Amino acid sequence: MKALAGTRFLRIPLFSAWLIFFVPLLTQDYLLCQPIRAVWVTRWDYRSPGDIHNIMANLAGAGFNLVLFQVRGNGTVFYPSRFEPWAEELGGRDPGWNPLATAIDEAHSQGLRLYAWLNVFPGWRGKQPPANPQQLFNAHPDWFLADEDGTSLPLNPHYVWLNPVLPQVQQHLSNIVQELAAVPGLDGLHFDYFRFPGPGASYDSTTLALFRQTYGISAWDSTELWDRFRRDAITSWLRKNYRKIKAARPEFVFSAAIIGDYDNGPDVFLQDSHRWLAEGIMDAVFPMTYTDDLRLFERWLKRHAPYRHGRALCPGIMVYPDTATVFEELRIVRKMGLQGFSLFAYSSLFPDHQPTELARVLGQRWQVAPVPQFEIPAGPAPLYFRRVQVLPPHPRAADSLRIACTLGGDSSATDSLACLTLWENDGIFPVPQILRLRRSTSRPEIWYSGQTVSPQGISEHFYAQAVAYRRGQVRRTAVHSELLHVIIDATTDRYRQASGRFGPLMLQPSVLAADDSGRVWVWEPGAGLHRLTADGKETPRSTMQTYQDSNGRARPLKNIVGLQFTGDNRLRAAMVTSGRTLILTAQPEDSVFLLQTAISGQAMRAAFDGRGRIYLLQKDGWSVFAPDGAQLASVSFGRRHSPNGIAVSPDGETVLISCRTEGIVHRWQRAAPGGAWVYTRAQDLPVANVGLGGVFWGLDGTVLVCHVPDSYVTVLDRHFRTVDYLIGGKPALRVPRAAVSSPSGELIYVLPTGGMTPVRLQQWKKISSQAE
Structure with a gap:
């Protein structure tokens, strides 16, 4: 590997590099006297003092030592409050006893600690408004989130959310947490839903005005600043309340359930959990790592583990029927030296307060452990990175790059800072090359590269990481930043953003298809299949709601998992229902689908080749079917995977699977073109870090790969050569x-990730044509 010309790079052998920069991070004493063994107890698990007695006795008997006890679900509470009404689960009135006080007494009598678990930003749940006129939804409707059009998000089977940015919301929630912190005997707080429901919210006039007042621009002018503004609103509220409560009760613990897949946290749910730990304003985090895919479980934890800064990291583990999976995940937690874990939830361990086999085994394996005690560091980490940037943000091959970092903690005492740039798709440092940074004379927390880096000779993708340390104390003080994935765009632009806000707002749209006239079909659960014109408009009766079964009867469309135009210009759809996958077909002008065939089993995703053959993706593999439903091939992954999507070449010879487990796109090739339907693994696509992103293969050979963690789309030709990146735009392409x-x-x-908020499509148009 060649050092880049004109830059000061140092070569360090692999062993020495790890010894200097990473051993301190691995050997720091993060372990507690006893591991945290926690359980979430939901608000549906108890209705009487007797229920709470049974809960605490059962958990103590099974060897747990921490109870995360829910006392606030949706703007109503399970304790006498001066600020919110009693929970509707208790009849909406004083039940004559205090569930929180009872739980504290019962837990302590069993040697358990108890944190009050509250859903922070949900303000109501369900399709019907609350009966109590004093409930937040009725009393303060202007406190709730609005979509991009400024319309309040509607009631739905799940939650409607308070707006974290509004000062009056922040004050109300401060009143709640300070009230709870004053409850005698309570050991701590546990925040859940401590985030936004997704990026497509908080567009009310007050929030937009506050943003303009802060940055002097509109929310549409900078997606980066708009997202940071909303993340900072949550962080600043936490900082204020943490410091106030800790000043009075230093032993009181702040904890939070956070997004398990960290890559979705900051950009999808606007949750800055690693920053909370670095700033020292959160004592323990419980990533919701709910997956039975063991490799994905460990991959998620490895994204969190280096950024604990001496705080507790306790993965959340779902209680699966397969107890072997639960024990294997506990083994991974122990192997990684994490401080503990929490199981979700009590009712899965003790349905009707009776122990399951898992609960009995846990009680036999674990001795009753003392209440875990650990030293909570005072204040922020001595050093941590607030931000690392490559400038320009979307570099092209002709650009000269600079690297800039902002340090937190005691940055004034830092004598040197190094930045590692590497050329490995997995972010591994085999032979790291180090570019030393300079400290700004006017702002000592800012460091930057005095020299520019020429992208020539760099591969298309590289990873940058900053390492800060005090001279002479490298082993003890070295900290490193989040890994920064940088794309060097050496392509000639083929596409430009034609519309960053195309079509109507849609909630959780999942699959889409387009024809050559510019029309696009998008499936929105609960609303139907939208058919949009080339300018993003909906026409009367443009939404398809039904299909016609084999008896000519109209049936409702639901659970569409695949949608694609095939070579005969027919729109084909795959719909999952009652243990089957139905294959539907329609002409572009039709208002109703016709049933083509039914295939046993439920597909996760579906694709079609140019001849209408059907490719169905399941968790354990994928299968090929003829248009009449006859099975042609079946392929097993061989081990547990978490696939996102499936795509197939127009001739059916190549199948692509986007894989969340490994963050890549697998390729399967038909062993004998035109012969037997047998596929073998071929070389994976030259892409990385897809996260939740899907994959698509068009009739013209265009291949699209979505990269959720880094917010771009790779455009490849039929030979899997990168021809363009869809990145940036206004508003910027996001997740x-x-x-x-x-x-x-x-x-x-392009369909962005919206979480639980409505989103719009983006439309990109070809601006050049090149010979392939």
Whole structure:
């Protein structure tokens, strides 16, 4: 590997590099006297003092030592409050006893600690408004989140959310947590839903005005600053309340359930959990690492583990029927030296207060452990990175790059800072090359590269990481930043953003298809299949709601998992229902689908080749079917995977699977073209870090790969050569979940990840044509 010309790079052998920079991070004493063994107890698990007695006795008997006890669900509470009404689960009135006080007494009598678990930002749940006029939804409707059009998010089977940015919301929630912190005997707080429901919210006039007042621009002018503004609103509220409560009760613990897949935290749910730990304003985090995919479970934990800064990291583990999975995940937690774990939830361990086999085994394996005690560091980490940037943000091959970092903690005492740039898709440092940074004379917390770096000679993707340390104290003080994935765009632009806000707002749209006239079909659960014109408009009766079964009867569309135009210009859809996958077909002008065939089993995702053959993705593999439903091939992954999507070449010879487990796109090749339907693994696509992103293969050979963690789409040709990146724009392309191209490849539509908030498509148009 060559050092870049004109830069000061130092070569360090692999062993020495790890010894200097990473051993301190691995050997620091993070372990507690006893591991935290926690359980979430939901608000549906108890209705009487007797229930709470049974809960605490059962958990103590099974060897647990910490109870996360829910006392606030949706703007109503399970204790006498001066600020919110009693929970509707208790009849909406004083039940004559205090569940929280009872739980504290019962827990302490069993040697357990108890944190009050509260859903922070949900303000109501369900399709019907609360009966109590004093409940927040009725008393303060202007406190709730609004979508991009400024319309309040509607009631739904799940939650409607308070706006974290509004000062009056922040004050109300401060009143709640300070009230709880004053409850005698309470050991700590546990925040859940401590985030936004997704990026497509908080567009009310007050929040937009506050943003403009802060940055002097509109929310549409900078997606980066708009997201940071909303993340900072939560962090600043936490900082204020943490410091106030800790000043009075230093032993009181702040904890939070956080997004398990960290890559979705800051950009999808606007949750800055690693920053909370670095700033020292959160004592323990419980990542919701709910997956039975063991490799994905460990991958998620490895994204969190280096950024604990001496605080507790306790993964959340779902109680699966397969107890072997639970024990294997506990083994991974122990192997990684984490401080503990929490199981979700009590009712899965003790349905009707009776122990399951898992609960009995846990009680036999674990001795009753003392209440875990650990020293909570005072104040922020001595050193940590607030931000690392590569400038320009979206560099091209002709650009000169600079690296800039902002340090937190005691940055004034830092004598040197190094930045490691590497060329490995997995972010591994085999032979790291170090570019030393300079400290700003006017702002000592800012460091920057005095020299520019030429991208020539760098691979298309590289990873940058900053390492800060005090001279002479490298082993004891070295800290490193989050890994920064940088794309060097050496392509010639083929596409430009034509519309960053295309079509109507849609809630959790999942699959889409486009034709050459610019029309696009998008499936929105609960609303139907939208058919949009080339300018993003909906026409009367443009939403398809039904299909016609084999008896000619109209049936409702639901659970569409695949949608694609095939070579005969027919729109094909795959719909999951009652243990089967139905294959539906329609002409572009039709208002109703016709049933083509039914296949046993429920697909996760579906794709079609140019001849209408069907490719169904399941968790353990994928299968190929003829248009009449006859099975042609079945392929097993061989081990547990978490696949996101499936795509197939127009001739059916190649199948692509986007894989969340490994963050890559697998390729399967038909062993004998035109022969037997047997597929073998081929070389993976030259892409990385797809996260939740899907994959698409158009009739013209265009391949699209969505990269959720890094917010871009890779455009490849039929030979898997990168021809363009869809990145940036105004508003910027954010966390793309799915993308499709029109049959000719002239148009690309991108579907962003919205979480629980409505989003719009983006439309990109081809601006040049090159020989392939």
